[in-house]
Every structure is written in C-alpha cells, then in structure tokens.
Amino acid sequence: MLHRWFRDTYRSLEALTTGLGLAADTLDVTGSGGEPEPSVHTSPSNIGCGLWSTVAAAGLGVISGTAMRRALARTVAAVERLERHHGFWLNWYDARTGGVLTEWPGTGAPVRPFLSSVDNAWLVAALRIAADADPELRPRVGRLLADADWSFYYTPYDPDDPAVGPGQLRGGYHLDDGTYTPHWYGALNTEPRMAGYLGIADGSLPGEHYWHTFRTLPPGAGQEQEPEGEWSTVDGVRVWRGHYTYRGRKTVPSWGGSMFEALMVPLFVPEGQWSPRSWGLNHRRHVAGQIEHGLREEAYGYWGFSPATVPSGGYSEYGVDALGMQTEGYTSKGVVTPHASFLAMPFAPGPAVANLLRIDRDFGAYADGYGFRDSVDVRTGRVSDHVLALDQGMVAAALAQVLRPGLLQRPFRTGGFARRVEPLLRREDFGIA
Numbered sequence: 001m002l003h004r005w006f007r008d009t010y011r012s013l014e015a016l017t018t019g020l021g022l023a024a025d026t027l028d029v030t031g032s033g034g035e036p037e038p039s040v041h042t043s044p045s046n047i048g049c050g051l052w053s054t055v056a057a058a059g060l061g062v063i064s065g066t067a068m069r070r071a072l073a074r075t076v077a078a079v080e081r082l083e084r085h086h087g088f089w090l091n092w093y094d095a096r097t098g099g100v101l102t103e104w105p106g107t108g109a110p111v112r113p114f115l116s117s118v119d120n121a122w123l124v125a126a127l128r129i130a131a132d133a134d135p136e137l138r139p140r141v142g143r144l145l146a147d148a149d150w151s152f153y154y155t156p157y158d159p160d161d162p163a164v165g166p167g168q169l170r171g172g173y174h175l176d177d178g179t180y181t182p183h184w185y186g187a188l189n190t191e192p193r194m195a196g197y198l199g200i201a202d203g204s205l206p207g208e209h210y211w212h213t214f215r216t217l218p219p220g221a222g223q224e225q226e227p228e229g230e231w232s233t234v235d236g237v238r239v240w241r242g243h244y245t246y247r248g249r250k251t252v253p254s255w256g257g258s259m260f261e262a263l264m265v266p267l268f269v270p271e272g273q274w275s276p277r278s279w280g281l282n283h284r285r286h287v288a289g290q291i292e293h294g295l296r297e298e299a300y301g302y303w304g305f306s307p308a309t310v311p312s313g314g315y316s317e318y319g320v321d322a323l324g325m326q327t328e329g330y331t332s333k334g335v336v337t338p339h340a341s342f343l344a345m346p347f348a349p350g351p352a353v354a355n356l357l358r359i360d361r362d363f364g365a366y367a368d369g370y371g372f373r374d375s376v377d378v379r380t381g382r383v384s385d386h387v388l389a390l391d392q393g394m395v396a397a398a399l400a401q402v403l404r405p406g407l408l409q410r411p412f413r414t415g416g417f418a419r420r421v422e423p424l425l426r427r428e429d430f431g432i433a
Contacts, residue, residue, distance in 0.1 A: 002353075003060065006399040009371035010057045012036075012387050013050055013396065021074035023050030023389045024095040026309075029367045030385045036370065040105040042095035042389070044119040048126030049393020051075055052408055055133040056400035059407045072130045076137055079127070080144065085113075085175055087147030088120045113175035117153040117185070121195035124148055125268055128411040150199030155184065157212055157237075167212030169195055187255040187325055188213040189282070191264050200424070201416030208237050210424045215252045216242030216325060223325045224253065229431055241431045246322045247292045250432035251285045252278075256317055257324030259306040259340035260394060262286040266346075267397040269412045274425040277433045285432070286323060287344040291351060293320040298332060300378050302359055304340030304352075305332045308375040308391060311382040318375075334379040338365065338372035339391040342398040349402060371395060 016023045016038050023046045024038035031037040051072065058068035082089055083100050091114045092101040101111045124145060131141035153173070158165025169192060171181035185192035193213070199205030211234050216227035218240045227242035228250075243250045254261035263283060266272055272280030294303025305318040307330070318337060319330030338356060345352040360366040363376045365383050374384040374391055400407045411417075 002399055002403055003062075005371060006056075006060055006396060006403065007062050008367075008369055009392050009395045009399070010053055010062055012367075012370040012392050013053045013389065015370065016046075016387075016389050016392075017050055017075075018095045020096060020098055021050075021071070021078040022047050022093070022095040022098065023393075025389055027370070027387050027389075028385055029370050029373065029387060038095070040094055040096065041092050041101055043091055043093070044089045044116070044123035046095075046389040046393075047075065047079065048122040048124075049389045049396070051123075051126035052129045053393055053396040055129050056396050056408060058133070059404055060400060069134050069136070072134050072137060076127070076130060076140055076144075079123070080140065084147075085115060086152050086173070087149055088115045088152070089123060090114065090175075091116045091119055091172075114172050115175065116172040117150075117169050117195045118171075118192040120148070121192065121198055124198055125194060125412075129268075129408055132411040150195060150202070150204040153180075153195070154199070154205055154209065157208065167209055169199075169209075186214050187253075188215055189252050189254045190261040194265050194269070197265070197269055197412075197417070197421050200420050201412075203416065203420070207420060207424055208235060211235060211237035211239050214242075214325070215240065215430060216244065218242070222327065224257075224322065224327055224329055232429075234427060241429060243430060243432050244322070246289050246320075247297070249285045249288060250430075251289060251323065252282050252430050252432065253323050253325050254286070254319075255324055256326050256330035257305075257319035257321050258317060258330050259286070259290060259304060259319070259337075259343050261306075261319075262323075263343040263347075264394055267343075267394070267401055268409055269417070269421070270406075270409055271425060274422050275428045278428040278430040279425060281433060282430060284347050287348045287351075289323050290320055290340065290344065291348070293322075293332060294336070298334075300332075300334060300336070302336045302362075302376075302378050303355055304336045304338065304344065305330070306337045306340040306343070306391075308335070308337040308339070309384045309386050309388060311335060311375050311377045311380075311384045333377075335375050335377050337375045337391070339374075339394045339398075342395045345398050346401045346405075 026039040028037045057063045131138045153169045157167030168184035217223045225244045229242035307317040317330040321329040341352045
C-alpha cells in the first residue's frame with residue numbers, strides 16, 4: 001500500500017513537471033474536461049521537490065536509473081538557465097519558460113523580485129541529492145552552488161545589541177529596493193534551520209549561529225507559554241534551554257505549531273540519530289502532541305495539521321497553537337492535511353497509516369493516480385481539489401524514509417555535515433528527557 005501511495009504521489013509530481021523540467025506549484029486534479037491542470041508559477045522549493053522525488057522514485061524502483069538521470073539532467077539544465085542574484089534563485093518563475101514572474105498569473109498583481117533564504121535552502125538541498133545520485137551531475141551542481149554563500153542572509157551576533165545583531169538568518173532580500181526583510185528566522189525548530197545547516201556545513205556560516213537560534217524565547221519575552229528551562233553556555237554562547245509543556249509532555253515548540261516546521265528537515269538531516277535525547281525525542285513528542293490535539297483536545301477524529309490549501313480554495317497555515325511560540329499561532333480550524341501524517345510516519349508509522357486510511361475512507365481524499373489531495377475540512381467534509389508540489393514532495397520524501405531509510409540522507413551524513421553539523425547536534429540538550 002505504501003508503494004502504491006508513493007507511485008501515485010510521484011505521478012502527481014510528474015504531472016506537475018513542465019517540458020522544461022520544472023515542477024509547477026499547484027495541480028488541480030479535477031481540471032477542466034477531467035485533465036489535471038498545473039499552475040503557471042513555480043518556486044525554488046517546488047523545483048527541489050521534483051528533484052528529490054525523482055531520486056526517491058529510482059531508489060524505490062518506480063522508475064529506472066536511466067529515467068532518473070534523464071529527468072535530473074533536464075531539471076538541472078533548466079535550473080542553470082534561471083536568473084540568479086547573489087548566488088541564489090528568485091522566489092517565483094514561470095514553470096513553462098523559466099522566466100522570472102513579474103505579474104501574478106490570473107490576477108496581474110505585481111510580484112516583487114525576492115531571494116528567500118528558506119526556499120533557496122530546499123533547492124540547494126535537492127541539488128546536493130541529485131549530484132549524489134548521479135555523479136555526472138556533480139561538476140555542474142558544484143558550479144551552481146559555488147556562489148551560494150549563506151552569509152549573504154546572515155547578521156553576525158552583536159553582544160551589545162542582539163536585537164539588531166542576533167546571529168541569525170534574514171528571511172530574504174528584496175531586489176527592487178535592495179532591502180532585507182525586517183525579520184530574522186529566530187526559532188530553531190522551524191524549517192529554515194535547513195539553511196543554517198547548509199551554511200554551517202559549507203563554512204559560510206559560523207557554528208555559533210546554531211546556538212543563537214531560540215529553543216523558546218527567554219522568559220518574559222511574550223510568547224505562547226511562559227517557558228521552563230535554564231541558561232547554559234555552549235561553545236562560548238549563552239543559550240536559553242527553554243521548553244513548553246503540552247498535555248503533560250515537555251516539548252521544544254516550533255514557531256507556529258505546524259508539522260512541516262518540525263519534521264521536514266529530519267527527512268534529510270538525521271537529527272534524531274545525532275541527538276536522540278533532544279531532537280529525536282522532540283520529533284516524537286511533536287507528533288504525539290498533534291495526535292492529542294486532533295483526537296482528544298478537539299475530538300475531530302483525525303489529526304495532522306500543517307500549512308496547505310484551504311479546502312474551498314486559497315492557502316492557509318494550520319497547526320496546533322500550543323505547540324508554537326507565536327502568540328497568535330497557527331490553529332487547526334478542523335482542517336487536516338495528509339502530508340502532515342506522512343511527515344509523522346517515520347516516528348509513528350501505525351497511527352499515521354491508520355489516520356490516512358480513515359481520512360480516505362470517510363472523505364474520499366485519495367485521488368487515484370495522484371495520491372492524497374492536499375487538505376480536508378473534517379467539519380464540512382470538503383476536500384481540496386488540489387495537490388501542491390511542496391506537500392507532495394514532503395510525502396514522497398517521507399515515504400522514501402519509511403520504505404528505504406536514509407535514501408535521501410546520504411549527502412547530509414558526510415563532508416561538512418559530518419564535520420561541522422553533527423558535533424553541534426550531539427552537544428544539544430533540550431532538557432526534556
């Protein structure tokens with residue numbers, strides 16, 4: 001059954017992929033005339049999802065090695081043609097032509113040219129996976145990544161004014177006026193930590209960046225819950241080892257309380273193996289908290305909450321508010337997102353599979369040939385008409401991790417990750433054991 005789920009999910013990603021080799025953002029699985037319709041736009045994250053899903057498909061025997069190499073080479077060739085600045089890719093392109101989007105398809109709204117740190121992290125990670133899977137691509141990928149210097153997004157730590165110099169990564173950079181976003185990615189247990197890991201691994205970021213991100217905000221800082229914990233000094237950095245308690249479990253929260261913030265990164269970086277009593281334990285507790293919220297606290301009968309399409313149209317963040325630092329965090333709103341259950345599968349396979357089977361049985365959420373649709377409002381029964389490349393990419397990576405553990409993790413277990421990232425995670429102590 002899991003292999004069938006993977007095959008159909010990969011088929012949806014193939015349907016999303018244009019002749020140029022770029023995975024579009026969204027696929028309407030209903031379409032006009034019954035034919036699925038991909039969106040015009042794509043992002044670095046979407047493109048990355050197409051790359052690593054192709055490697056996973058070959059590793060699981062869904063496509064041949066020859067087909068994998070052909071598909072990877074086509075996408076890498078397209079990525080080589082995309083406009084870049086400061087070594088990084090812009091946030092939105094036309095998936096059919098590779099041109100930079102200046103107007104939003106359908107509305108004509110202007111699109112500001114933007115370099116996102118987190119979106120670039122997922123494309124860089126995927127390019128590393130592609131180069132690992134096909135040695136012939138390594139020189140080309142090496143040239144692409146040679147200028148991807150993560151210090152471009154980094155603000156060094158200033159002990160005299162940590163509010164201005166926090167030792168963290170900016171959200172991104174606006175090309176039109178040459179300004180950075182006013183915010184930094186300060187929470188550790190969120191998906192932007194992938195950018196931090198990549199920069200530490202390649203030496204463009206100092207290792208102390210890891211310790212300057214927040215397990216929770218310090219006491220009195222204004223957050224979802226007043227944290228417990230203690231101050232500690234690690235590698236010369238004073239760190240607040242804070243945690244929350246949710247339904248009796250000590251947990252390091254994410255920013256908004258969603259599943260993909262906490263559990264997308266460990267699909268690639270073996271955090272739980274390198275830090276079993278901190279990251280490994282926290283991953284499992286985040287899953288347990290999501291299950292408790294869906295089945296007991298809200299009594300929906302289903303669980304799994306993460307940003308996704310709104311079943312009736314549009315896009316929204318979903319999560320468990322108490323598992324996030326943000327005071328106005330993501331709430332579940334009765335909308336379950338199947339990709340969240342797949343993210344949980346490496347940590348709680350039985351409950352994840354059972355939850356997905358219930359969602360399909362009760363709402364018809366599985367689209368034969370394309371996998372699970374993106375979201376379900378369990379209060380109304382409304383099921384989204386769409387799948388998203390990002391969410392399908394997470395599904396594919398999670399199934400690969402369950403069916404062939406470590407398949408997509410190989411590039412993140414050696415080199416700078418082994419020399420610089422692993423030692424940091426081995427010194428991590430969330431104080432939740």
